[in-house]
Amino acid sequence: MPLATAGLTLRDLVFEVPVEGSFETWPIDSLDIREVQVGWLAG
């Protein structure tokens, strides 16, 4: 199975998370996900 290297950068993420019947805003300012090896079928 060949591999790709998936580098992802996530910025200014805001989630509306359910908390006891209401919603709370959950910010993540910046998150880098690097060097993740992702496999896929060559076909």
Added chain:
Amino acid sequence: MVPAACESAPPAQPENVLGGADLTQVGGCGDAFVWVTNSDSTIALTVNWAEAASRAQAGGRLQETAKLPDEQVTVAIQFGQHQSDGFCTDVLMTDHPRIVAEAPASSGEARSASSRHREQSPSCLSPPPA
């Protein structure tokens, strides 16, 4: 005399803000799904980028920025237990993951820098599935 910079406490971080240092377990599979969790696997962040791997393979690399929400890119946060055990596997060998709450990202951006597999030493690669 204590320098002024040493007298002030570091700025307080809201308890509900995560950073990259908090999410220490990472993995991925498919075309393409990437997950990260915190050390005790109670918080997970998932990214599903449709056809990111195959497009990177076809074009050599994939460098795009998606403004969320986006039909091709889904980012979500999950709260629960044993979450890393449930990603990218159909055989659960340990405690079953339990998701208590899940929410998609309502705004923000995701940038991909995926690329075709680069030659690496075998020790850098995950073992192939049996």
